[in-house]
Amino acid sequence: MANKITAISGFPEYLPAEQLAFNSIVSKVQAVYAAFGYVPLETAAVERIDTLTAKGIDSKEVYALRRLNVEGDDDGAKELALRFDLTIPLARYVSQHYANLVFPFRRYQVQPVWRGERPKAGRYRQFHQLDLDYVTEGALPLAADAEVIAAAHQALAAILPSGTKFKMRINNRKLLQGLLKTYKAKDLPAAIRAIDNLEKVGADATQTALVQHGGLPAPQAEALLQLLREPYPLEALKGVSTTPEAQEGIAELELVLTRAQEFLAPRPSFLVPDLTIARGLDYYTGTVLETTLEAAPELGSICSGGRYDNLAESLSSRALPGVGVSIGLSRLFAWLKTQAPYNTQAATTAQVLVANQSADLMPYYTQLAAQLRAAGIATEQVLAPLKLATQLKNAAKKGISYAVIANDEEQQKQIVNLKNLATEKQQTLPLAELLKTLQPLLA
């Protein structure tokens, strides 16, 4: 018999207090997204392998299925694999259920994804993503970019410890492409990937990559990098690249920022234009964004996304343009759980303990607990007459606030003891006054 089970590396799990903190974060984000009319969606854990790998993804990261001890006819298990993001499942879902959806389709999705990576700090094999997307058919208004950005901004403001500063850094691929053309890039996707790596590898390596992979002449690469890294008024950029693409990109970026600020008003906004934001993925076509936390830059971007012209080109003949952002919840939570208010989360949602001093009084304790629950107070009832000190100690350890204590004699007299488990102060009161005494204490 093994006495010690070791954790499976890369598959994080939480203790009760952590799980409750995690759930409270998810609830706050959901409340914001639902207020904007986004609906929750859950897709199956698996997709067909040919759906997952249609976009030329590195298939080595995919966890595929197999039936244990079944060879040959495995009912199709070998064609299936675990999703590694929530975007491909959305594309497949929208294509599959197209006829039954009303567009624009606003959805959010909080589910785990799986990647067969070698786990290390901040990199998991199973992690939760929290995706928000606005997908439509026909024209996609730029206001959709702004709505998605504003909703995610509001969600982050709701879950981050109060006073946390973050920056939602917005850019536009058209602007970037226009600038790259002006600066004589030969391979635009390679040049964009080089810019995307800037924060990881630094200016010198980026400049080298722009020259070697992007095909920019060295002086242009240097000048471009300088331009991208300096805060530059968007208005002034109009004179830097006169390509139609750059002009369009600037106009889009200005409008998205304006609209997003309108959505957020009167709240303060942490939106900034940032020309160094590129995003690695090829499918972004306009707005792109990343979000960094001043207090925890090591997390990288906690919320990223952008606008795409066609969600599901490999799956459907219909053009479904959209815009979406994704919060990397598991990685963010590894930091959040060390911060207020999450680092003091109780290990239960029960607020009151009904202690047990006599097996004979079980029906009475049960009645007490039922009354509290009926009044909306989550209540844990001790089901056997253990040592009272142990009952109270365990309750305090879990973070239960109050204990209701009564023995035979007190039951006869219809009085109870109400003990504050944090201060250990105790008062004795008539049973009839219990609820009206407790309610303001718990409010």
Add this chain to the structure above:
Amino acid sequence: MANKITAISGFPEYLPAEQLAFNSIVSKVQAVYAAFGYVPLETAAVERIDTLTAKGIDSKEVYALRRLNVEGDDDGAKELALRFDLTIPLARYVSQHYANLVFPFRRYQVQPVWRGERPKAGRYRQFHQLDLDYVTEGALPLAADAEVIAAAHQALAAILPSGTKFKMRINNRKLLQGLLKTYKAKDLPAAIRAIDNLEKVGADATQTALVQHGGLPAPQAEALLQLLREPYPLEALKGVSTTPEAQEGIAELELVLTRAQEFLAPRPSFLVPDLTIARGLDYYTGTVLETTLEAAPELGSICSGGRYDNLAESLSSRALPGVGVSIGLSRLFAWLKTQAPYNTQAATTAQVLVANQSADLMPYYTQLAAQLRAAGIATEQVLAPLKLATQLKNAAKKGISYAVIANDEEQQKQIVNLKNLATEKQQTLPLAELLKTLQPLLA
């Protein structure tokens, strides 16, 4: 490019209205379980294969992992498989995190499980279970059986269509084993499995199985079956089998029923003692239960469970007795979604649409929507001036209740039109009165 994606058989997914109905059901159950002080738990999707198969489970149903296109050193992927229930993950979790948990450990868990079965009606390869368990170290009070039963009973009452009759059928393994000994069974586990199959195969086949596998003489098998199938006062059973096991089983069953009714009072209870309930799994040692719906017997048991002396014997040297019940949510939902109130669920939680008649008015519409959201009204804002009729039709299709409509002139005059999308009645009112008009309509 494929134009039609076919569903992956056995992995159910929901349209927005269904997903919202599903989520509302989960929320109702969670509210009941949390009121009793149970905490939510989520475990990783995978377990080690040797953990999953330690109990002699049919490993052919297990979906194991493999890394796609990676042979040899796959970082341990081949040792991992998807969980097929929530009990083994609980056992592993409690063993692994023993030192950081406070006992008794009350937890609920709503997560999908996976089984490599050939899918058919009501049988899935991915389905959600909703488990509730009370696990402790040392003595497990019988009141725990009652609490778990009462909490599940209350949860079912909360989610079933009003007026739905269900039966929670409670039995006790000790009673069953005592009776089987009195009736001269030679192989108790085989005889219990025979009784467990009674509803599936009928009385004749069960009688045959009792004789052939359980080793009962034919007259005893017949007499036992008759006894089990007739409603029999528990009190009278005390004279039927005088084995200590049966006497203990009867006393336990009586106490569990009494306590469970106390927990449920003053609500009506659908608890009944039922001697035909056996449960197939070997690890149950006392209370066992199944739950059937009068209106949908074809669902089989919608909520089943029992008491076990040791949750994690293959994983830990500690004895962790417990009691738990599991609601087969996916299968139950396939029926629930056809019933009120779930069959009229809207496809969005948005209650109000802010229509769009002019791109120039975007900032105004945004303000309107923000005011509604700030008042707690989920609001969908149309982001482009599409045809008004289309906007309203789409909103009505999703089940949004009201539309707020204003054009340039109305914005100037600070008036809005409020349209009931179900009745198509419209009223014009001062903007300042919008909130106080809407709030009672939506309450």
